Amino acid sequence: MQAMDIEKVNSMDFGEFVDVFGNVIERCPLIAAAVWSQRPFSNLEDLEKHFFDFIDALPQSGREGILRCHPDLAGRELQQGTLSAESRREQSGAGLTSLDADERLRLAELNAQYRARFGFPFVLAARRSHRAAVPRELARRLRCPPAQELRTALAEVKKIGHLRLADLLGAPPARL
Numbered sequence: 362m363q364a365m366d367i368e369k370v371n372s373m374d375f376g377e378f379v380d381v382f383g384n385v386i387e388r389c390p391l392i393a394a395a396v397w398s399q400r401p402f403s404n405l406e407d408l409e410k411h412f413f414d415f416i417d418a419l420p421q422s423g424r425e426g427i428l429r430c431h432p433d434l435a436g437r438e439l440q441q442g443t444l445s446a447e448s449r450r451e452q453s454g455a456g457l458t459s460l461d462a463d464e465r466l467r468l469a470e471l472n473a474q475y476r477a478r479f480g481f482p483f484v485l486a487a488r489r490s491h492r493a494a495v496p497r498e499l500a501r502r503l504r505c506p507p508a509q510e511l512r513t514a515l516a517e518v519k520k521i522g523h524l525r526l527a528d529l530l531g532a533p534p535a536r537l
């Protein structure tokens with residue numbers, strides 16, 4: 362899609378806005394729907410802040426729900442071709458679409474352990490990582506206390522959202 366400026370964003374009707382921004386937070390178009398009501402936005406940072414403030418205002422069950430909307434990295438949805446376009450691009454960019462069978466199995470085991478321990482999937486901004494680093498980071502985060510891990514995972518959701526928004530607005534992403 363053609364990058365757009367903030368005036369264009371502010372002129373969007375509800376349907377268009379949700380079509381364009383509905384997956385800034387993976388499979389959570391409700392957040393874009395809520396953010397639309399807060400227009401006009403002064404710039405990309407302002408728009409982004411509304412997405413993030415919505416997440417921060419949720420109770421813990423809602424924040425965990427957002428994490429649960431994320432597909433596993435190199436998981437079943439990738440194999441089945443049912444990832445969102447954004448997620449597929451991110452996972453492919455990190456090399457997760459070309460793992461060999463052993464790497465896939467190792468990641469599947471770690472993903473399962475993580476989900477069993479915390480009750481939500483392991484979330485990491487794949488565009489800021491690569492195939493060799495993902496299992497290392499997963500193994501490291503598996504040992505973190507749950508409250509800390511919830512914070513870390515939501516910070517990753519925001520990194521993913523930041524990169525998706527920067528793409529849509531044709532802005533250089535901040536150093537995350």
Ligand SMILES: NC(=O)N[C@H]1NC(=O)NC1=O
Nearest residue numbers: 434448451484485486487
């Ligand atoms: N599980 C997980 O982190 N998934 C997300 N990460 C990312 O960069 N894109 C996703 O869909």
